[in-house]
Amino acid sequence: MLEATKLADEELYHIVAGELKRQENNIEMIASESTAPIEALELSGSVFTNKTLEGYPGARFQSGAGFADQMEILGVERCKALYQAEHANIQPISGSTANYSVYAAILKPGDTVLAMRLDQGGHLTHGSPASTTSKFYNFVSYGVHKDTEQINYEELEALAIEHKPKLIVSGGSSYPRLIDYERIGNIAKSVGAYSMADIAHVSGLVAAGIIPSPVPCTDFVSSSTTKTLCGPRGGMVLCKAEHAKALDRGVFPRTIGSMHLQVMAAKTFVLKRAATEEFKQTMIQTVKNAQHLATCLEKHGFRIVSGGTDNHLVMVDLRPKGITGKDFQDALDYVGITVNKNMIPFDTEKPSITSGVRIGTTAISQRGLKENEVKQIADIMNRVAQNIHNVEVLEACKIEAIELISKFPLYKEKFDVVSI
Ligand SMILES: Cc1ncc(COP(=O)(O)O)c(C=O)c1O
The missing domain is CATH 3.40.640.10 (Type I PLP-dependent aspartate aminotransferase-like (Major domain))
Structure with a gap:
């Protein structure tokens, strides 16, 4: 894929290739995201x-x-x-x-x-x-x-x-x-x-x-x-x-x-x-992963909005940790975990700051991550929340996050845009 673009517009090719690398190396947990199949x-x-x-x-x-x-x-x-x-x-x-x-x-x-x-x-x-x-x-x-x-x-x-x-x-x-x-x-x-x-x-x-x-x-x-x-x-x-x-x-x-x-x-x-058994199993695991994430984060002292989840997303109130959604989003981004800041019900912070984050489990479940890995992610999130300005800890979390996600390829098929 992208062979023609590589020849005609190398600058643009490298931007797309860079985005692929970013998606491969990051733990993508924005609730509105997923990984479209190669065919799509x-x-x-x-x-x-x-x-x-x-x-x-x-x-x-x-x-x-x-x-x-x-x-x-x-x-x-x-x-x-x-x-x-x-x-x-x-x-x-x-x-x-x-x-x-x-x-x-x-x-x-x-x-x-x-x-x-x-x-x-x-x-x-x-x-x-x-x-x-x-x-x-x-x-x-x-x-x-x-x-x-x-x-x-x-x-x-x-x-x-x-x-x-x-x-x-x-x-x-x-x-x-x-x-x-x-x-x-x-x-x-x-x-x-x-x-x-x-x-x-x-x-x-x-x-x-x-x-x-x-x-x-x-x-x-x-x-x-x-x-x-x-x-x-x-x-x-x-x-x-x-x-x-x-x-x-x-x-x-x-x-x-x-x-x-x-x-x-x-x-x-x-x-x-979406009518296949394989898709159904991915969706089942997506919900299990979201529920496990909520449980693990709660054990770490985060407050889970509505006390849990029935779907693919977890809304997290960060006030017990004394940090804002913006701070947490930025620090997680630094370590390679992508989430978004989000207003929680009756939030007193501005939409650009927020008291919460929204975390989704669709993309990681598609890559094959299960409860064990979700617990590891929750542990990393907790360390990040507690060390939001400690670059040394954040660097260690970054290494752990990339080690974790690199075991689960974004695309199992050969994807030639990787070869840059
Ligand atoms: C509930 C809901 N409706 C509609 C949309 C809009 O979808 P799109 O971004 O494809 O326009 C979104 C996107 O996040 C959504 O969450």
């Missing part, structure tokens, strides 16, 4: 890049669509089968545009939407003041209970009754617990609202059948394809048959123009792979 990398660079196409199979705006039609039909069928969905649209180019397309399908500017607050687990596209979604629609936010740090369904219901939203959104980017989609779906129905579950983070776990699926009880289910689904950077939306037309219009022409066929090819591949 190949397909997202395939000749479908050259094809401009708008519309849907059988109703295209350009000619020459025969093979693209075959691919989109295959991808959609795989997606529907994987999630047992009545309808799927795999054109959205990201998780964010997947969400915009649902909004565009059913909302008018100014409509009210109920969604989880960003600083308590939601996502920017769920109406954060920093997102353009909050300019178009009237977002009202629900949050979590202060004591359990789990969704406050009573507040959600009360807000739904008070504000009569057109749409209720569930799901988020830093919520470590299962979501009661049925309860939210019923609340939505009771106030005449649509329901949408954003499963961007957990779509791989749902595909593997190891956490409950929102598909049976939710009108729209949106996702990105790059997080636990372990695919290319893209999006998709599932919905009930009755909303199929509206959703397809919401995607094209309302939120995208020509689709990224090369990425659709990669999505189509991972939608097949």
Whole structure:
């Protein structure tokens, strides 16, 4: 891979090769990350890049669509089968545009939407003041209970009754617990609202059948394809048959123009792979690793938000250690462990500082790390937290981290961009 680039643009080649080395040598624990398979990398660079196409199979705006039609039909069928969905649209180019397309399908500017607050687990596209979604629609936010740090369904219901939203959104980017989609779906129905579950983070776990699926009880289910689904950077939306037309219009022409066929090819591949036993076992180990990480960190005196995790991510409150999320993120980065600072519920720090970090276990589980290695990582994290400015200790941690991860190759296949 990249032989042609190496000849034509050595400077750029070395940047990509450097990124590969970084990923190989680091313990990647950003919860929204995973490792796309070689096939997905190949397909997202395939000749479908050259094809401009708008519309849907059988109703295209350009000619020459025969093979693209075959691919989109295959991808959609795989997606529907994987999630047992009545309808799927795999054109959205990201998780964010997947969400915009649902909004565009059913909302008018100014409509009210109920969604989880960003600083308590939601996502920017769920109406954060920093997102353009909050300019178009009237977002009202629900949050979590202060004591359990789990969704406050009573507040959600009360807000739904008070504000009569057109749409209720569930799901988020830093919520470590299962979501009661049925309860939210019923609340939505009771106030005449649509329901949408954003499963961007957990779509791989749902595909593997190891956490409950929102598909049976939710009108729209949106996702990105790059997080636990372990695919290319893209999006998709599932919905009930009755909303199929509206959703397809919401995607094209309302939120995208020509689709990224090369990425659709990669999505189509991972939608097949996600139905395998091997993928299921990876997802099972991902959750086991996250739960073990939470247990080990707790033993070291970190506070785990909500007391644990049911999915692939752990939210860690660093206040008992007297450090901020930014300090910890930077120190871990120095030793070769990649995480991100993250607001925790009711955080008093700024988003650029934070009291917490979010840690995910998808990528390390794909590489084959299990509970023993997770304990080692937790031990390193603890030493880093206690010696945040001690370069000698950090250097020792760095050596330990690279020794640990080098036993688990990022790609088991031969990957020639390595040979720099
Ligand atoms: C819950 C949720 N929805 C949507 C997105 C947006 O996905 P993307 O980055 O693919 O636009 C994210 C990304 O982190 C997310 O966590």
